[in-house]
Amino acid sequence: MISTVAQQLWCVAALLATTVLAIATSRSRRSTAIVYGATFAISAIALAAALHALIAHSNATGLMLPVGLPWLGSHFRLDALAAFFLAVVNLGGAAASLYGLGYGSHETTPHRVLPFFPAFLAGMNLVVLADDAFTYLLCWEFMSLASWALVMSHHREADNARAGYVYLVMASFGTLALLLAFGLLSGAGGSYSFAAMRGIQHTPSEAALVLALMLLGAGSKAGLVPLHVWLPLAHPAAPSHVSALMSGVMTKVAVYGFIRVVFDLLGPPSWSAGVVVLILGGVTAVMGILYALMEKDLKRLLAYSTIENIGVVFASLGLALAFQANGYRLAAALAFTAALFHVLNHSFFKSLLFFGAGAVLTSTGERDMEKLGGLIHRMPLTSFVFLVGCVAISALPPFNGFVSEWLMFQAVLQSPDLPQWMLKIMVPAVGALLALAAVLAAACFVKAFGITFLGRARSPAAEAAGEVDRYCLAAMFGLAALCFLAGILPGLVIDALSPVAMAVIGHRMPVQASDAWLSIVPIEESRSSYNGLLVFIFITLRRRLPCISSIALHRARSGAGPPGVAALPIRLRRRNIPE
Numbered sequence: 001m002i003s004t005v006a007q008q009l010w011c012v013a014a015l016l017a018t019t020v021l022a023i024a025t026s027r028s029r030r031s032t033a034i035v036y037g038a039t040f041a042i043s044a045i046a047l048a049a050a051l052h053a054l055i056a057h058s059n060a061t062g063l064m065l066p067v068g069l070p071w072l073g074s075h076f077r078l079d080a081l082a083a084f085f086l087a088v089v090n091l092g093g094a095a096a097s098l099y100g101l102g103y104g105s106h107e108t109t110p111h112r113v114l115p116f117f118p119a120f121l122a123g124m125n126l127v128v129l130a131d132d133a134f135t136y137l138l139c140w141e142f143m144s145l146a147s148w149a150l151v152m153s154h155h156r157e158a159d160n161a162r163a164g165y166v167y168l169v170m171a172s173f174g175t176l177a178l179l180l181a182f183g184l185l186s187g188a189g190g191s192y193s194f195a196a197m198r199g200i201q202h203t204p205s206e207a208a209l210v211l212a213l214m215l216l217g218a219g220s221k222a223g224l225v226p227l228h229v230w231l232p233l234a235h236p237a238a239p240s241h242v243s244a245l246m247s248g249v250m251t252k253v254a255v256y257g258f259i260r261v262v263f264d265l266l267g268p269p270s271w272s273a274g275v276v277v278l279i280l281g282g283v284t285a286v287m288g289i290l291y292a293l294m295e296k297d298l299k300r301l302l303a304y305s306t307i308e309n310i311g312v313v314f315a316s317l318g319l320a321l322a323f324q325a326n327g328y329r330l331a332a333a334l335a336f337t338a339a340l341f342h343v344l345n346h347s348f349f350k351s352l353l354f355f356g357a358g359a360v361l362t363s364t365g366e367r368d369m370e371k372l373g374g375l376i377h378r379m380p381l382t383s384f385v386f387l388v389g390c391v392a393i394s395a396l397p398p399f400n401g402f403v404s405e406w407l408m409f410q411a412v413l414q415s416p417d418l419p420q421w422m423l424k425i426m427v428p429a430v431g432a433l434l435a436l437a438a439v440l441a442a443a444c445f446v447k448a449f450g451i452t453f454l455g456r457a458r459s460p461a462a463e464a465a466g467e468v469d470r471y472c473l474a475a476m477f478g479l480a481a482l483c484f485l486a487g488i489l490p491g492l493v494i495d496a497l498s499p500v501a502m503a504v505i506g507h508r509m510p511v512q513a514s515d516a517w518l519s520i521v522p523i524e525e526s527r528s529s530y531n532g533l534l535v536f537i538f539i540t541l542r543r544r545l546p547c548i549s550s551i552a553l554h555r556a557r558s559g560a561g562p563p564g565v566a567a568l569p570i571r572l573r574r575r576n577i578p579e
Contacts, residue, residue: 003061004053005078008086008129011046015039015122019115026111032104035114039121040097043090046125050086053078057499062131069134072192077131080499081264084340085128085256088347092249093121095475096241099355102471103241106362112153113239120146120245124253133182133192137175140257144171144221147250150242151234163233170220170230177217178257181210185265197265207266211273214261215280221254223307224314225284231307232291236299236367240358243299247306248351252343255313262321263336263504271325271420278318282430285311285437293444297367298357301448302350305393308437309346313339315430316408320505322423323414329507331414334522336505338407340497345400345486349392352479356386359468359476360452364461369448374457378465381473383453388480390445392487395438398536400486403520405438406530410522488532491520 002010018038025031052058060079068074078086100117107113123143130136148171152164186192187200202210220227235243262269288307295301316339323332359382360375361367376383392399395406412434415427457463467473486493491512498508512520519531 003063003078004049004058004083005061005063005076005129007049008046008078008125009063009065009076011042011049011090012122012125012129014042015118015125018042018118019122022114022118026114031114032107032110033101035118036097036100036104039118040094040101042118043093043097043121047087047090047094050083050090054080054083054087054499055496058083068138069192072132072134074135075131075193076129076135077194078129080503081256081259082128084497084500085252085343086125088252088344089121089124089128089249092245092347092351093124095351095355095479096245098478099241099244099358099472099475102469103239103358103362105469107239109153113150113242116146116149116153117242120150120242123147124250127253128256131194133186133194133197136257137179137182140178141175143250143253144175147234147238147242147246150246151238153239153242154237157237159233160237163230163237167230167234170227174217174220174227177213177220181213181217181261184210184213185261194260194265198267202267204270207270208273210266211262211276214258215277218254218258218261219280219314222251222258222314223284223288223310224280225287225307225311228284228288228307232300232303235303235306235354236297240299240354240361243303243358244351244354247303247354248347251306251310252347255310255317255339255343258314259317259504262317269321269325271322271418271423274318274320274322274325275422275426276318277321278315278426278430281311281313281315281318282433282437283311284308285315286433286440287311289437289440289444293440293447296369298360298369298372298448298452299354299367301369301444302353302357305353305441305444306346306350308441309342309350309393311437312405312408312434313342313346315434316342316411318430319408319411319415319427322418322427323411324505326418326420328414328417329505330509330523331411331417333501333505333507333509334407334414335411337494337497337501337509338404338411340500341407341490341493342401342404344493345392345404345483348479348482348486349389349399349401352385352389352476352483353393355472355476355479356382356389359472360465362468362472363465364459366459366461369451371459372452372457372462373455373459374453374462375465376453378457378462379453379467381467382476385473385476385480386453387449388483390449392483394442394445396442398484398487398532398539400483400490403487403490403530403532405434407522408434410528413528414523488536489518490530490532491515491518494520 022035062077065074126139185197223231285308292304319335320332392401395401412431494512501508519529521529
């Protein structure tokens with residue numbers, strides 16, 4: 001029977017074959033349907049295999065291919081951590097491919113996009129599967145170059161060439177930092193394999209230097225402040241479905257690299273490492289959303305919002321490091337699970353929002369929100385799913401963004417148990433920064449939705465807008481449904497993430513499936529619990545009860561009996577009030 005890692009590598013080979021096919025057929029009218037249809041099918045198969053490996057608690061499997069350095073070869077490995085991030089990558093790839101079936105028909109230069117799209121997906125898959133430093137760096141560079149080519153697909157447009165140049169410079173800087181980090185991890189023996197690196201003991205100074213280099217290397221790709229300068233330039237320059245992949249997926253591949261090295265290869269962490277990561281995460285979250293609030297370009301706003309969400313993820317990872325260093329494994333598992341949950345959630349709602357921005361751009365040709373307005377009347381379906389994404393990213397219940405941030409704040413509340421006074425002070429302080437970022441995010445996306453979709457049209461382009469095709473709508477509605485389901489059934493997601501927490505932290509959150517009414521309990525039920533399904537039912541009933549009461553009162557005043565089902569749709573007439 002073929003191993004799980006071999007299944008994933010066959011999917012990668014199929015994506016690379018699709019790249020060759022795209023080059024051969026790039027001038028054909030049917031190339032868009034062929035390439036995106038193929039990448040959708042391959043990503044769906046890889047997603048199913050990754051989910052099976054994660055949920056079935058499969059043992060880690062490895063594979064060595066006789067390519068690369070002659071004395072090393074290329075090592076690949078699939079464990080619980082890799083399986084989770086492969087699920088994120090391939091879910092995003094499947095959604096972007098489905099969206100591309102419709103969006104790609106409007107692409108003016110498809111031959112500059114189609115060959116690099118499957119190559120980009122293959123590169124991200126290979127980075128997650130790599131099990132030695134040489135293969136990891138080679139695949140990281142392949143992923144970076146493929147995404148750079150996609151950013152430069154519209155290089156004749158204003159500022160796109162500069163965006164590509166800045167992105168290439170930052171990607172090269174990040175790769176150099178990763179190269180130095182792996183050089184330190186390899187130790188005196190100079191072994192490039194991750195298995196050998198796990199067994200090497202590092203001095204505190206070496207560990208601190210590796211952490212700094214990983215924050216530079218992975219942090220620059222993820223968008224940590226102040227290494228975020230490429231992100232608001234490159235994401236808007238790329239086609240919208242590529243922007244969704246870069247923001248919702250590629251930044252998570254960088255998060256994977258940080259977790260793989262700092263939590264897995266580097267050995268037991270120090271509490272001071274947790275402080276550094278925690279502070280960087282908090283500052284990144286606030287700075288990112290402040291930049292987003294000042295933007296009027298819709299795609300740049302979404303790009304800056306990605307910086308804020310990456311800050312939330314790194315703050316949770318910093319908490320996990322601090323708790324793990326002090327032996328609080330349950331609290332560390334809670335913070336780590338919150339980080340992974342937010343990685344998944346951000347891939348859902350940020351891809352959805354970039355798809356919505358792409359639909360607006362396709363229909364109007366505008367990214368400037370001040371030239372839009374009134375689109376809720378002309379694009380009602382797109383308006384609805386974009387609103388779902390705005391509510392989810394604003395961390396409002398009952399959608400998924402609330403759950404992961406609530407779990408993170410539950411981890412913050414465990415900080416009084418920590419012995420170091422610096423952590424007792426810094427964790428609540430960063431928690432306050434994250435709370436501020438959450439409030440600003442809500443304000444930002446009220447602004448984004450209101451200016452773009454509400455009011456009256458403020459340009460001829462907005463007046464002439466129309467709904468997008470069924471492929472784009474299917475991709476957006478699918479992601480909107482995932483945002484809702486992950487919000488009302490979070491216990492299923494937490495239990496699915498438990499193998500990752502066990503493999504990395506050595507502990508997991510309590511089993512959630514056994515809790516009544518689908519509630520989730522982070523630590524103990526006496527401390528806190530949350531039930532997304534009951535919140536959704538309460539919100540729904542609260543909206544309907546006033547309407548039902550008004551109908552009953554209206555019929556009581558008219559002398560009619562209790563309203564039946566057929567009597568519910570009534571017309572409310574405006575009374576003529578004398579002056």
